[in-house]
Amino acid sequence: MENQTGFNLNAAIENWREELAAQSNLTAEMRRELETHVNDTVAELQRRGLNGEESFWLARRRVGQPKELGEEFGKADPAKACREGVLWIALAFFIMFLWQNLADGLWDILIPQNSEAIWMWQIAHSLNFLPVAWIAVSIARGRSIKKFAAWRSLIRSRGRFLVVACFSYLAIKAFALAVLLTRLSPPHEAQEFMRAFWWPLFSWDSLDSLAWPGALIAIIFWLLPAAQSPTLKRT
């Protein structure tokens, strides 16, 4: 939306959102709520005949300074922003865990199984961190909001997260198992399969493969809102 003075409403709102995002007391949901409020105000002021620039500045003034908003919202629920921080850290660890398992499965296919390939594994393991570094750089550059917005719907509610998390964990485990099975030589197949499949369940190995994702899923589950109903159409 552009007028003669070169004012860009969308860019102005985007700037304002960034100012809000700098307030550590405001959770993503609080920011979303304030954003819908400013959008509503702008829409109504425009209906009353103000142009984009006037409407935006008035809406911004009415809603209050981002810094003041951060302080006021923090007073209402001091622990909320902290909880959200922990939630994102737990999610990051969980995604890292899934990614590492998936990547190792992929490398298993690509890298030959012999002792000379150790150096290839070392390179592979360091390559695993590339996407993580890419995400970290994107977030640091403030590009997080739009790029990762689509992912947010996966954690809208506890139930949805639980389904998505368990499904992706099992899918990756099944993939790793399938990779393993294709590598088995026929004479030892049954024996090897039993060893690969059942042994981890009764060994310390299983603690590593079950306890970590289990604990992370439990933490995330607990931190997510109990029930957020799916969006309903209103007429």
Next chain:
Amino acid sequence: MYKTTMLTKDLVAASSRPLVLSILAEGESYGYEIIKRVRELSGGRIEWSDGMLYPVLHRLEREGLVESEWKEAATGRERKYYILKADGRKALKTERQQWLTVHNSLNKLWKIKPVST
């Protein structure tokens, strides 16, 4: 032109709770609509800084008096709706009694006919 008397900051803060609870008792609503309603009801004399309403709503939600959910309007706009819970109705009853106590006491002092509770 007459000069409108704006409410003091303290009074705005104190009255936000019964006002929000009473508006939600009429039916679910979202922040922007609640502020508009208060402005209409008071003839513009209660002017909330828009952003300050949300901490009030969040506090009510934390106390278990209201609950919230995101809903999409027909226009595609999403809004966070607040709904009064049973405990909220009880709290509103108490608030109402307290405000009427203040109201009636002042009325007696000012010799105005009291409002029945």
